[in-house]
Amino acid sequence: MTTALLDGLTVLEISSFVAAPLGGMTLAQLGADVIRIDPIGGAADQHRWPLAPSGASLYWAGLNKAKKSVTLNFRDPDGQRILTDLVAASGPGGGIVLTNAVGRPWLGYDQLARVRPDLIHLQIQGHHDGRPAVDYTVNAGMGFPLITGPEEYQAPVNHVLPAWDIACGLYAAIGLLSADRHRQRTGEGSRITLALEDVALAVTGHLGFLAEAQLAGTDRPRIGNHLYGGFARDFATADGERVMVATITARHFADLARATGLAGPFAELERLLGADFGTDGDRYAHREVIASLLAPWFAERDVADIERQLAGTSVLWSRYRRFTDLVGDLTRGGDLTRGGDPAGDGDPARHGDPADHGDRGGHPLIREIDQPGVGRVLAPGSPLVREGRPAPEPAPLLGADTAAVLADLLGLSAQDISALAERSVAGYDRAGGSRVTRPSP
Amino acid sequence: MTTALLDGLTVLEISSFVAAPLGGMTLAQLGADVIRIDPIGGAADQHRWPLAPSGASLYWAGLNKAKKSVTLNFRDPDGQRILTDLVAASGPGGGIVLTNAVGRPWLGYDQLARVRPDLIHLQIQGHHDGRPAVDYTVNAGMGFPLITGPEEYQAPVNHVLPAWDIACGLYAAIGLLSADRHRQRTGEGSRITLALEDVALAVTGHLGFLAEAQLAGTDRPRIGNHLYGGFARDFATADGERVMVATITARHFADLARATGLAGPFAELERLLGADFGTDGDRYAHREVIASLLAPWFAERDVADIERQLAGTSVLWSRYRRFTDLVGDLTRGGDLTRGGDPAGDGDPARHGDPADHGDRGGHPLIREIDQPGVGRVLAPGSPLVREGRPAPEPAPLLGADTAAVLADLLGLSAQDISALAERSVAGYDRAGGSRVTRPSP
Numbered sequence: 001m002t003t004a005l006l007d008g009l010t011v012l013e014i015s016s017f018v019a020a021p022l023g024g025m026t027l028a029q030l031g032a033d034v035i036r037i038d039p040i041g042g043a044a045d046q047h048r049w050p051l052a053p054s055g056a057s058l059y060w061a062g063l064n065k066a067k068k069s070v071t072l073n074f075r076d077p078d079g080q081r082i083l084t085d086l087v088a089a090s091g092p093g094g095g096i097v098l099t100n101a102v103g104r105p106w107l108g109y110d111q112l113a114r115v116r117p118d119l120i121h122l123q124i125q126g127h128h129d130g131r132p133a134v135d136y137t138v139n140a141g142m143g144f145p146l147i148t149g150p151e152e153y154q155a156p157v158n159h160v161l162p163a164w165d166i167a168c169g170l171y172a173a174i175g176l177l178s179a180d181r182h183r184q185r186t187g188e189g190s191r192i193t194l195a196l197e198d199v200a201l202a203v204t205g206h207l208g209f210l211a212e213a214q215l216a217g218t219d220r221p222r223i224g225n226h227l228y229g230g231f232a233r234d235f236a237t238a239d240g241e242r243v244m245v246a247t248i249t250a251r252h253f254a255d256l257a258r259a260t261g262l263a264g265p266f267a268e269l270e271r272l273l274g275a276d277f278g279t280d281g282d283r284y285a286h287r288e289v290i291a292s293l294l295a296p297w298f299a300e301r302d303v304a305d306i307e308r309q310l311a312g313t314s315v316l317w318s319r320y321r322r323f324t325d326l327v328g329d330l331t332r333g334g335d336l337t338r339g340g341d342p343a344g345d346g347d348p349a350r351h352g353d354p355a356d357h358g359d360r361g362g363h364p365l366i367r368e369i370d371q372p373g374v375g376r377v378l379a380p381g382s383p384l385v386r387e388g389r390p391a392p393e394p395a396p397l398l399g400a401d402t403a404a405v406l407a408d409l410l411g412l413s414a415q416d417i418s419a420l421a422e423r424s425v426a427g428y429d430r431a432g433g434s435r436v437t438r439p440s441p
Numbered sequence: 442m443t444t445a446l447l448d449g450l451t452v453l454e455i456s457s458f459v460a461a462p463l464g465g466m467t468l469a470q471l472g473a474d475v476i477r478i479d480p481i482g483g484a485a486d487q488h489r490w491p492l493a494p495s496g497a498s499l500y501w502a503g504l505n506k507a508k509k510s511v512t513l514n515f516r517d518p519d520g521q522r523i524l525t526d527l528v529a530a531s532g533p534g535g536g537i538v539l540t541n542a543v544g545r546p547w548l549g550y551d552q553l554a555r556v557r558p559d560l561i562h563l564q565i566q567g568h569h570d571g572r573p574a575v576d577y578t579v580n581a582g583m584g585f586p587l588i589t590g591p592e593e594y595q596a597p598v599n600h601v602l603p604a605w606d607i608a609c610g611l612y613a614a615i616g617l618l619s620a621d622r623h624r625q626r627t628g629e630g631s632r633i634t635l636a637l638e639d640v641a642l643a644v645t646g647h648l649g650f651l652a653e654a655q656l657a658g659t660d661r662p663r664i665g666n667h668l669y670g671g672f673a674r675d676f677a678t679a680d681g682e683r684v685m686v687a688t689i690t691a692r693h694f695a696d697l698a699r700a701t702g703l704a705g706p707f708a709e710l711e712r713l714l715g716a717d718f719g720t721d722g723d724r725y726a727h728r729e730v731i732a733s734l735l736a737p738w739f740a741e742r743d744v745a746d747i748e749r750q751l752a753g754t755s756v757l758w759s760r761y762r763r764f765t766d767l768v769g770d771l772t773r774g775g776d777l778t779r780g781g782d783p784a785g786d787g788d789p790a791r792h793g794d795p796a797d798h799g800d801r802g803g804h805p806l807i808r809e810i811d812q813p814g815v816g817r818v819l820a821p822g823s824p825l826v827r828e829g830r831p832a833p834e835p836a837p838l839l840g841a842d843t844a845a846v847l848a849d850l851l852g853l854s855a856q857d858i859s860a861l862a863e864r865s866v867a868g869y870d871r872a873g874g875s876r877v878t879r880p881s882p
Contacts, residue, residue, distance in 0.1 A: 005619040005631070017689075022647060026612075030619050044690050049670020049721060050653035050661070058649035058656070065647075126757075128805055128826070136673050137757050140685035143764035145666075148601050149590045156675055156683055156761045158666045160589050163604035166644055168824075170611035171467075175825040177618035178446040178471050184625065190446070190827050198806045198824035201771075203607055204764075205807065205821035206463060206506075208499035210771070212491035213764035214819050215499070220491070220764065225586075225599045229490025232577050234597055242597055244581035248458075249485050280490060316567075316578045320597045323584035323645075323654035323661065330642075330651070364569055365639045366646065378655050380646035383609075383639035384616040385569070386631050 004031020005386065009180065010094035011035070012086055013067070014107060016043040018135070018162055019196065020100040020124050021063040022169030027176065028066035029382035029392070035405055036064055037083060040071045040427040042398050056373040064395035065369075065379060070406070071399035071427025078425045080106040082406070088115040089409045095189070096176060100124035102132070109191040118189040120179040122172055128195040135162040138200045143209060143219075151224045168199040226291075231283035233291050234320070235298035242320040243298065243306060250278035255313040260297045269293070330363050330378060372397045399427035445472020446827065450621065451535035452476070453527055454508070455548060457484040459576070459603055460637065461541040461565050462504040463610030468617065469507035470823035470833070476846055477505055478524060481512045481868035483839050497814040505836035506810075506820060511847070512840035512868025519866045521547040523847070529556040530850045536630070537617060541565040543573070550632040559630040561620040563613055569636040576603040579641045584650060584660075592665045609640040667732075672724035674732050675761065676739035683761040684739065684747060691719035696754040701738045710734070771804050771819060813838045840868035 009032040013024040021036070028034035038046070048059040070086075073079040083106070087095055095116040097107075102125050105111055109121040126133025136158065139145060145156035172194055179190035204210055213219060225234045225244070231253060232246035247253040257263040257277075266277055269289065275282040283290065298306065303319050310317055321329065369379045371394040379392040406412045406426065420426040450473040454465040462477070469475035479487070489500040511527075514520040524547070528536060536557040542548055543566055550562040567574030577599065580586060586597030613635055620631035645651055654660060666675045666685070672694060673687035688694040698704040698718075707718055710730065716723040724731065739747065744760050751758055762770065810820045812835040820833040847853045847867065861867040 003623075003627070005623045007623075008626070009622075018648070025647065026615060030615075047721065049725070050649045050657075051670075052652070052656055058652045062647045062649040062652065132755075132757060133759070134687050134689060134757050136668065136687045137685050137759035140675070140683075140759040140761045141767065143762055143767050144600075144602050145761055146763055149598050150594065150596075153591065155591075156666065156685075157590050157598060158675070158685070159585075159600055159602070159604070160669075161585050161600070161604055161644070162648070163600070163602055163607065166604065167607050167611060170608060170615060171824055174467060174471075174611060174614050174618065175827075177615065177622065178825070179827070181450075181618065181622065181625075182444075182446045182448075184622075185449070186444070192825055192827045194825055198821075198826070201804065201806050202821040202824045203602070204767075205819065206466065206503045207459070207603075208491045208503040209764050210768055210807070211493070211499045211503065211812075211815070211818040211820070213768045214772075215493055215816075218765065225597065227577065228601075229492075234581070234599070242581075244578050244597075244599070246575050246577045248575060280488065284490070314573075316573060316575050318574070318578035318581040320581045320586055321584055322587055323650050324659065326582065326584050326645075327651055327654045331655075363642065365642050366651070371652075374652070375656075377652040378646065379652070380639075380643040383612055383643045384619070384633055384635055385639070386616075386620070386633045 006030040006032040008093040009033065009096070010090045011096045011098055011176065012037060012083070012090065012094075014038075014083075014097070014099040014101050015124075016045040016100060017048070018063060018165035019168035020098055020172060021045070022166060023122075023124075023172030023176070024067060024098055025063055025065055026170060026173040026382070030384065034067045035070055035086070035401070036067045036396075037070045037072055037086075038398060038427075040073050040399070040424060042071075046398065052374040052377075054374060056371075058374065058377070061371050061374055061377075061395040062379070066393040067396060068401035068405055069396035069398050070402045072402075073425050073427075074104075074106075076423075076425050078420070078423075082410070082420075082426065083107070084112060084115055085410050086405070087112050087119065093180075096120045096180065098122050098124075098172060098176060102130060113189065113191075116189070118183055118187060120176060120183060120190050120192075122175050122179070122190075122192040122194060124168060124172055124194050124196065126195060127197045128193075133196055135165045135196065138164050138197050141197070142200050142204050143213075144204075147220055147222045149222065149224070151222050153222070164196055164200045164203075167203055168194060168196050171199055223287075226287050227284070229284050230280045231277075231287055231290055233287070235291075235295055237298055237303050237306060238300055239302035241303050243303065244318050244320065245294075245298075246316040247283065248316065249314075252314050252316060253277055253283060256294075256310075256315045259310055259313050259315060260294060262293055262297070265293060266290070327378065330366050367391050369394045371395060372400075402426050402428060447471040447473035449534040450474065450537070451531045452537045452539055452617065453478060453524070453531065453535070455479075455524075455538070455540040455542050457486040457541060458489070459504060459606035460609035461539055461613060462486070463607065464563075464565075464613030464617070465508060465539055466504055466506055467611060467614040467823070471825065475508045476511055476527070476842070477508045478511045478513055478527075479839060479868075481514050481840070481865060483512075487839065493815045493818075495815060499815065499818070502812050502815055502818075502836040503820070507834040508837060509842035509846055510837035510839050511843045513843075514866050514868075515545075515547075517864075517866050519861070519864075523851070523861075523867065524548070525553060525556055526851050527846070528553050528560065534621075537561045537621065539563050539565075539613060539617060543571060554630065554632075557630070559624055559628060561617060561624060561631050561633075563616050563620070563631075563633045563635060565609060565613055565635050565637065567636065568638050569634070574637055576606045576637065579605050579638050582638070583641050583645050584654075585645075588661055588663045590663065590665070592663050594663070605637055605641045605644075608644055609635060609637050612640055664728075667728050668725070670725050671721045672718075672728055672731055674728070676732075676736055678739055678744050678747060679741055680743035682744050684744065685759050685761060686735075686739075687757040688724065689757065690755075693755050693757060694718055694724060697735075697751075697756045700751055700754050700756060701735060703734055703738070706734060707731070768819065771807050808832050810835045812836060813841075843867050843869060 113119040149157035381392040590598035822833040
């Protein structure tokens with residue numbers, strides 16, 4: 001078994017909500033030691049929905065898996081100083097700070113680089129000039145909501161997946177890894193800023209939306225669930241389900257025509273229209289008539305029948321699932337391998353390398369873990385699979401690692417740590433009981 | 442001026458569509474030497490929409506900026522051999538292959554690791570078992586389309602932004618950088634697979650959607666443009682626009698109540714309902730009545746007035762823009778700095794470091810570049826900003842760098858390269874003229 005890819009990397013994360021926590025967790029699931037440092041009592045995302053029946057935030061748990069949690073009183077100069085000390089003490093693979101907190105000088109590059117000249121500091125912010133923004137407001141400005149949803153609909157349709165936050169968090173991980181590479185080669189640190197709006201603008205531009213609007217001077221139409229510049233659409237099935245069917249290449253379309261017994265009618269239609277459905281443009285231009293010919297075939301069949309008839313073809317399709325359907329499919333067979341740190345064990349075998357178990361019924365990415373404060377829940381590991389999949393690990397309880405981190409990195413004694421906790425400069429495991437009682441050996 | 446973060450990294454990319462090209466381009470925009478190798482004539486994405494008036498693909502150009510382009514005949518064993526030679530010859534920062542092509546043994550890890558035991562090979566695929574999938578079909582299976590769109594709507598609403606492709610491409614960049622770090626520390630290569638469906642499952646799980654459906658046993662409702670577990674929504678304005686308004690914290694909501702003169706009515710309402718709008722749950726539970734109180738305030742004001750009245754508050758909001766509005770806003774002032782490689786120059790000052798010019802009217806992320814085959818278009822650089830922003834560079838013409846790369850990396854002579862081009866084993870710049878005439882010095 002090889003070591004985890006990011007063994008030896010230490011990241012201090014002062015974060016909230018999606019982007020920064022996802023960036024840190026992405027590195028943690030690849031083996032980095034990611035220490036999320038929160039105010040005592042938690043940051044603004046501590047109780048963010050969705051919630052478990054226990055009241056604990058499934059959102060927070062989901063976005064902080066495999067990290068350590070330290071809590072400090074940031075309003076106390078001693079709490080701020082401990083953060084500085086952690087930056088200084090975090091070893092050759094450390095001195096890396098990821099944050100989305102703005103306007104806090106004690107957390108800024110200038111101050112922290114004094115104790116660590118090779119500091120890598122990545123600041124996530126809303127706009128490039130530092131003004132705040134969130135996924136919902138950035139998305140409104142990007143153009144997508146006004147071309148999303150049914151053709152006849154006029155108002156904007158927001159996405160439910162916070163796609164810009166996701167991309168921003170992953171860009172942050174890329175930025176930290178790139179800066180770490182640069183530091184290893186040159187000894188030089190990096191001060192990086194990453195604006196959520198810039199992420200959205202970059203992706204929008206990379207996909208050609210900006211250049212298209214610029215050169216055409218008009219907006220792409222709202223086309224419902226059709227695919228722009230090709231043929232893909234959803235269809236209703238005989239059993240009340242919906243399926244999405246995509247033909248991205250000429251071969252996909254030819255296979256779909258054959259499988260549905262419509263090769264003849266489509267050839268006839270191509271002759272009538274002077275069209276070639278082997279080309280993206282013609283499939284797109286004639287999408288409505290193509291869809292109207294296909295719709296009865298799907299409407300007459302149930303999903304199982306469709307699956308049989310499209311098997312062995314190149315046609316890309318999927319049933320639309322509800323989240324509950326997805327959970328049902330993931331757990332069907334009831335054979336998800338149990339993984340992660342049983343609550344209270346306190347010594348997870350981090351980044352283990354169990355064999356891929358895709359042949360045993362469950363999906364190999366997903367395990368059921370014991371999430372402290374929540375219970376047993378499905379959790380994904382990293383989608384980056386290298387010679388076996390590390391099992392996902394749970395999120396810590398807020399502050400659970402405060403004592404261990406202060407002992408490990410700063411060499412504080414149990415007495416020192418107790419004193420800090422008594423003064424509410426440092427926090428402790430909110431589940432109670434383990435209040436600063438576990439300095440590591 | 443410091444060197445680019447990824448100076449010295451060489452990636453060979455055999456790719457198509459969004460995910461793999463975005464992964465490679467993300468590294469290229471940070472300074473890596475990314476060589477996209479296509480079949481002569483281009484891969485399946487060569488003509489993907491949106492198109493420029495010239496017929497060139499804005500999608501391809503957008504996703505391949507700052508790369509080199511080499512074309513080879515992959516059906517010819519000599520073309521396959523040249524790829525192997527490039528893997529072997531790509532230096533200490535090379536031996537890195539990024540691909541979404543499946544089922545081609547000559548491109549697989551096993552074969553390429555023979556010439557480069559420390560090979561880093563990242564294979565993007567649809568499902569974890571290698572079956573194909575695309576963003577449209579993966580998204581259908583994840584649950585989001587059935588909770589997106591107007592509350593009264595029943596059918597699925599697909600996203601227009603291919604969010605899973607985006608995330609997959611960024612995860613790929615993370616995988617390659619992580620494996621490069623591991624190789625530098627241990628000498629050991631990596632064989633990594635990354636399934637688009639796994640990316641979607643991972644993100645869906647990280648955000649708590651899986652655990653929520655599992656523990657609640659029911660699905661989150663479709664709530665239109667409302668925010669789940671908080672208060673955010675779109676509002677119509679007096680000038681026929683729409684704005685998105687988000688209150689993520691108690692302070693946001695209090696500021697919104699004050700700015701709209703509704704602090705009194707909201708306090709009254711809280712008393713009546715026994716609610717506390719400072720909490721996420723109560724703002725969410727009473728979202729309809731909150732929205733109905735706010736709607737007239739927005740309906741009576743135009744966007745400029747709203748901007749004035751919300752200025753200086755913590756309230757997060759944005760006008761909904763069309764893509765053409767966005768382009769207009771980005772170019773307003775007409776002062777976008779020109780950057781990139783003028784067409785035909787052939788010697789771009791790669792990864793230059795012009796000063797940030799956010800104070801000169803345009804958005805600092807966006808420049809107008811000369812894109813060969815397209816003309817002057819807006820293009821974004823990397824959102825990761827480190828001590829000044831490198832200007833975005835254009836995509837190459839298909840095959841434009843074939844001769845230079847074969848000369849540089851394999852030491853082939855101009856005669857060797859001409860002979861390969863005559864036999865159609867290697868390609869050439871499709872713009873004509875420069876057929877294998879530019880072996881680098």
